[in-house]
Amino acid sequence: MKTREMICIGCPLGCNLTVKIDGENVEVSGNTCNNGVVYANNEIKNPTRIVTSTVKVLDGDIERVSCKTETAIPKGKIFDCMAEIRKKKVNAPVRIGDVLISDVAGTGINVIATKNIEKEG
Amino acid sequence: MKYDVVIIGGGPAGLSAALAVRKEGIDSILIIERDDKLGGILNQCIHNGFGLHTFKEELTGPEYACRYIEKVLEEKIEYKLNCMVIGISDDRKVTYVSKEDGLCTVEAKAVILAMGCRERPRGALNIAGFRPAGIYSAGTAQRLMNIEGYKVGNEVVILGSGDIGLIMARRMTLEGAKVKCVAEVMPYSGGLKRNIVQCLNDYDIPLFLSHTVIDIKGKERVESVVIAQVDENRKPIPGTEKEYKCDTLLLSVGLLPENELSKLANVELSRVTNGPVVSDSFETNVEGIFACGNVLHVHDLVDYVSSEADLAGTYAAKYVKNQKGDREYLDVEARDGVRYTVPQKIDVKNMEDRIIVRFRVSNEFRGKSIVVEADGKEIRRVKKRVLAPGEMEQLFLNKAELEGVKKLCVCLKESV
Structure with a gap:
């Protein structure tokens, strides 16, 4: 059995949770409401995050286009995702929603542009 | 024109x-x-x-x-x-x-x-030391990184736990920098809980509350910063100094x-x-x-x-x-834990039927209620489990309850 401390981010109260993990069994204490239990279960069983960063643009009016994973990816894949983003270069113009990297780090999720970039000049 | x-x-x-x-x-x-x-x-x-x-x-x-x-x-x-x-x-x-x-x-x-x-710039903080390169406000670093495409730094210490500082802690970590720690002079963070969790805890970046930077070393470029714990008057406590090797200091203050x-x-x-x-x-x-x-x-x-x-x-x-038409104002007084309100005054005669009053509290409070008093009479009481300076609060006021009122105040009281 393992024990983990975490802060629930379900509301501004920010309860300090103590989570006892015994295989599939997750026991939460320190929570004020049921949101704490849901949050802790997600964080233990399948923690995911949306990753935001920037990609190098060639001939753009600015140097970088901001981007995000279209949906949340597994937390453990964040740095693999970043390695692909760092290698990527795109040509201007870029539109919001354009797919910059498809299936990033084998997650099945695309990295898309979050800013419009015009061609320089 | x-x-x-x-x-x-x-x-x-x-x-x-x-x-x-x-x-x-x-x-x-x-x-x-x-x-x-x-x-x-x-x-x-x-x-x-x-x-x-x-x-x-x-x-x-x-x-x-x-x-x-x-x-x-x-x-x-x-x-x-x-x-x-x-x-x-x-x-x-x-x-x-x-x-x-x-x-x-x-x-x-x-x-x-x-x-x-x-x-707020470094000049407002009175930190001792030279003026080497590598000291940025968090927002400047954010612009350099996200729009102009610079890396900004490799080893980073952040002073202040405002949201921009927390966001930049994660951002620089993702771009391959090592963020050594975040120091916050107050006993609580100025940033949102969600940012503490997803920007610091996710990447095992320590947050030192009641700590501040007391010295910046390095002449051409930042070489290290010295952090110390502070007492309740925000004065550094001798003997608690710790030196962190770094090339960049971000200020989110x-x-x-x-x-x-x-x-x-x-x-x-x-x-x-x-x-x-x-x-x-x-x-x-x-x-x-x-x-x-x-x-x-x-x-x-x-x-x-x-x-x-x-x-x-x-x-x-x-x-x-x-x-x-003509304006005649009723002042909104903020006191007992409420730092300010916006608006600060209400033109009751010309006001809409219902307005929003936004405000911040002065400290972290638990078990308090937000109370509105009109001529000494309680016209609103909202129970709050927790109130924090980093989270803006709001309440609604109706024209009907303000007509004829001479003195209006928003304050915090013990919950009953």
């Missing part, structure tokens, strides 16, 4: 205000922006979490800005980029300079101040509304918010000059900036259309 409404600043506040003015049927609008793009600070806030209230979805800063920019373009609202406003007079003449127009003055029936805020222009127009400023004192119609003490967004008081959510600016724009448009 003459306009009905001139808006200073093309960030989230200015854009939302402009759209509200147009919605009231006013055609003659000008937005003046000093940057080469509309959108303001949102353009560099590439993280997500914007728009949950406004659009019921989670957007990044540039996406949120784009929704407003597209509407402004659709409405064909006139705007000028690369224009720096250098003066506003109390009779609403706005003077700006730009490469294209040179020195220009425009006249407005109403002016909306939407200049936003800027970061607060934001200041940018009101140099407001002062030129004789706008009265609050000593608590550093922004204009406004009425329920977001009008300052100078007739026809309105204020909204971070120039009025620093917000933590852009959604609230947009909704506040929408109101300010609506009121400014109504003022231009002459729908407002």
Whole structure:
């Protein structure tokens, strides 16, 4: 059995949770409401995050286009995702929603542009 | 040139205000922006979490800005980029300079101040040491990294746990930098809980509360910083010093509304918010000059900036259309844990049936209630499990309960 401390981010109260993990069994204490239990279960069983960063643009009016994973990816894949983003270069113009990297780090999720970039000049 | 409404600043506040003015049927609008793009600070806030209230979805800063920019373009609202406003007079003449127009003055029936805020600089902190390269305000580092594409630093210490500092801790970690720690002089963080968890805890970055930087070493470039614990008077405690080797120090130590222009127009400023004192119609003490967004008081959510600016724009448009009579104000007193309120005064006779009052508390409180008293009588009591300075609060007041009231106050009391 393992024990983990975490802060629930379900509301501004920010309860300090103590989570006892015994295989599939997750026991939460320190929570004020049921949101704490849901949050802790997600964080233990399948923690995911949306990753935001920037990609190098060639001939753009600015140097970088901001981007995000279209949906949340597994937390453990964040740095693999970043390695692909760092290698990527795109040509201007870029539109919001354009797919910059498809299936990033084998997650099945695309990295898309979050800013419009015009061609320089 | 003459306009009905001139808006200073093309960030989230200015854009939302402009759209509200147009919605009231006013055609003659000008937005003046000093940057080469509309959108303001949102353009560099590439993280997500914007728009949950406004659009019921989670957007990044540039996406949120784009929704407003597209509407402004659709409405064909006139705007000028690369224009720096250098003066506003109390009779609403706005003077700006730009490469294209040179020195220009425009006249407005109403002016909306939407200049936003800027970061507190190192000079405001009195940290000892040399002035080497490698010391940035968190927002400057954010711009260098997210728009101009620089790496900024490899080994980083962050002073201050404001949201921009926390966001930059994660951002720099993702770009391969090592963030050694975040030091916060207060016993609590100034940032949102969600940012503590997702920007620091996710990457095992330690947060030292009640700690500050007491020395910066290095002559050409930062080589290390010394951090010490502070006592309840925020004085460093001898013997608690720890030295961290680093090449970069980020400062995330607060934001200041940018009101140099407001002062030129004789706008009265609050000593608590550093922004204009406004009425329920977001009008300052100078007739026809309105204020909204971070120039009025620093917000933590852009959604609230947009909704506040929408109101300010609506009121400014109504003022231009002459729908407002004589003003008579009831002051809103903030005390006992409530630092300030916006608005600071209410024109009860002309007010809407229901208005929003936004405010911040002065400390972390548990088990307190927000109480509104009118002439000593409790007219509102809202129980709160937790209140924190980093989270802006709001409550609604009705015209019916304010009529005839001489003294109004918002305060905190023990919950019963």
